[in-house]
Amino acid sequence: MQCPQCQAPLAAGAKRCSSCGQTIRAYGGPPPVGGDATGGLIPYKNAPALTAYYLGLFSILPFLGIPMGIAAVVLGVMGLKKLRAEPRVKGKTHAYVGIGCGGLGALAWIGLLLLIFILPMLNTQ
Numbered sequence: 001m002q003c004p005q006c007q008a009p010l011a012a013g014a015k016r017c018s019s020c021g022q023t024i025r026a027y028g029g030p031p032p033v034g035g036d037a038t039g040g041l042i043p044y045k046n047a048p049a050l051t052a053y054y055l056g057l058f059s060i061l062p063f064l065g066i067p068m069g070i071a072a073v074v075l076g077v078m079g080l081k082k083l084r085a086e087p088r089v090k091g092k093t094h095a096y097v098g099i100g101c102g103g104l105g106a107l108a109w110i111g112l113l114l115l116i117f118i119l120p121m122l123n124t125q
Contacts, residue, residue: 001014003017003019003020003022003024004022004024005017005020005022006019006020006022008020010024043079043089043090043091043094045086045088045089045090045091046079046082046083046089046090046091046094046095048075048076048078048079048082048095049075049076049078049079049080049082049083049091049092049094049095049098050079050091050094051075051098052071052072052073052074052075052076052078052079052094052095052097052098052099052102053072053076053094053095053097053098054098055068055069055071055072055075055098055102056068056069056072056073056076056097056098056099056100056101056102056105057097057101059072059101059102059104059105059106059109060105062109065105065106065108065109066106066109066110068102068105068106069101069102069103069104069105069106069107069109070102070106071102072098072099072101072102072103072105072106073098073099073102073103073106075098076095076096076097076098076099076102077095077099079091079094079095079098080092080095080096083095
């Protein structure tokens with residue numbers, strides 16, 4: 001067998017070419033575990049974590065921020081649970097960003113609504 005990169009002869013069962021360092025994959029064998037077309041940047045196998053990420057980022061939107069933030073926190077926790085059950089799905093960072101941004105977004109909008117509507121009512125009495 002020869003290296004597909006430099007055509008150097010390979011030892012039987014070699015996993016790496018000794019000449020150029022190219023990783024060798026046995027023909028007809030299974031593809032490498034964990035690889036995908038996105039290079040692992042988008043955890044498409046962990047939908048709750050990915051959805052939590054986007055909902056967390058969009059929780060800055062007026063009026064929709066509170067429900068989006070709450071949903072982001074819930075889905076982020078679900079994504080972390082899925083990650084613990086199946087470590088190959090990835091998405092830890094997306095889940096944490098969703099939890100953090102969603103929680104902060106929801107709290108910020110709740111605080112702003114309290115300042116605008118509730119405090120003026122308390123001051124008039």
